[in-house]
Amino acid sequence: MKKILLFAALFFMIGLQSCIKDELRRKVTIFRPVFKTKMEVRNSIISDVPIDVKNPGKLFYKDGFVFLNELNKGIHIIDIKNPSNPTSVAFVKIPGNVDMAVRGNILYADLYTDLVAIDISNPRAVKLTSVNEGVFPDRMTYGYMGDTGKIIVDWISVDTVLREDEFFAWGMRKDVMMSATSSSSPSSSGVANGTGGSMARFALSNDRMYTVDSRNLKVFNTTIPEKPVYVKQVSAGGWDIETIFPFGNNLFIGSMTGMYIFDISTKDNPVLQGTFVHARVCDPVISDGKFAYVTLRNGNTCRGFENQLDVVDIADLKKPALVKSYKLTNPHGLSKDGNTLIICDGKDGVKFFDASKASDVKQLGWVKDINAFDVIAVNNVAIVSAVDALYLIDYSNPAMPVIKGSVKIKN
């Protein structure tokens, strides 16, 4: 009997050994792409009915209209001629769109790796004029290989359950960052360029458009606005390039490690003039020709431990020199109109400064209770991109800014 019990116990133990394993089943949401052919996508680049703003990106302003990017979906066209009553007039479907610029009546936008030119002379009836294929190949570097000849126009979320050996266990969080600021630029050819943001990656100067990716500066000839021609690519001076801002014959390029100043006197041959290096942080940059204004912030991909405005003397472009740093909370996009400097200070709202003296920038007004990312200053109206809405703020009196209207974001 004793032996039987011992054998029974032994079999019991051995039998259970194979069962003693912790199992993990992960319920996750995966996203499946929805494809359309290139022709279908191009045919759908029209003024469609307005849709809710859900995931806004960069801003551009031209002739009373705000062009607001819906991240990777397209562009909202919003009529702000009456700031108290901004009205969405159309939505243009441009899959993969992140950046844009407007020259005359032509809107330039990226469509994944392509550059499309769209006639917006009638915002309610826009039409595609040309496509430059494959000019932004870096958009293909994030794990998507193979050209199916089709374009991803949407993603469908699907809930699924994976066993432990079926998933790659990692996680991350990120505050999605949006942006834009004033980057009005001259045009010598009689065709007016629009106003973009300090966090834009497309910039217009005269009859050229300059774009940046993480490390390269590209030149497009826009002499014939509706048919931009890719010219060349040069090194943008560093890596982790974030923004480009044109002023006069210079381009100010912001990266996570510094600001690069390019001379574009020879339009098709940008030449690096000077560099202003700082700690590793995010840094939109604008300039008024005499000084460059750089906001440095920490957090998320920006890392770093600085939140400040750096005013940099650029009298000698080859040797930019720091004039003074001003402490801020979490500055993002900025814009300058005359002596008024406007800074989106993250959750601390929008701040209006008197920047008549670079060495003594003083805060005048403050719009609190909005989480602001970017701003374009146009005719005493600050177009502010925030977490919950696109705000139009009247700063006729910078000491007493007033919200005139808004377009709500519906997440």
Add this chain to the structure above:
Amino acid sequence: MRSLFIGIFFLMISMMGISQTKLKWKLRAMPELGLQIGSISPSGDTRLNLLVEKKSWMLGIGGGIDFYRFQSYPIYVQARRVFTLGKWKPFAYTSVGYNIMGEKTRSTEWISVWGVASTYKYGGGLYAEAGAGLVAKIKKKDRLYFSAGFVQKTVTEQYGSYYWLGIENQLKPVTTTNVYTMNRLVMRVAFKL
């Protein structure tokens, strides 16, 4: 969950009633200690069973602390039967119930390029055990119950994360739920009071 507690409460009341009736059910308390062997390093648990006994049957409820991987508090109903095989007294038992998580939430600061905190939410799940063993007599009325068995508990873990849409260079917020089912071998010693 609430109905489970209510059910157990009424079961306990019923058992106390039964134990006082002429059916001669006797109320027993049975504390026990367990050594658990699973996928990770050995761990333990401690439980207290409240049982009514009649002849070779014991029925009742119990609860305890399970330290394996996630500290949790299982509550269960239990049945056990003692057999007589000559001078040996083997027994078999089974427990089924609910595993209550002790820690409801946990925040983790991720020091990384993303530099953000994440909050995990925890929930319980099924608790089940089955096993067999031998009764050892140590004094006239004192008995030790040695057993080996298989125990399973379930824990759910939920947290927000992001899905990387590479070509769009974008992160989509999603909620991820991990369901852990922990299967272990358990060796116990219990003392019948």
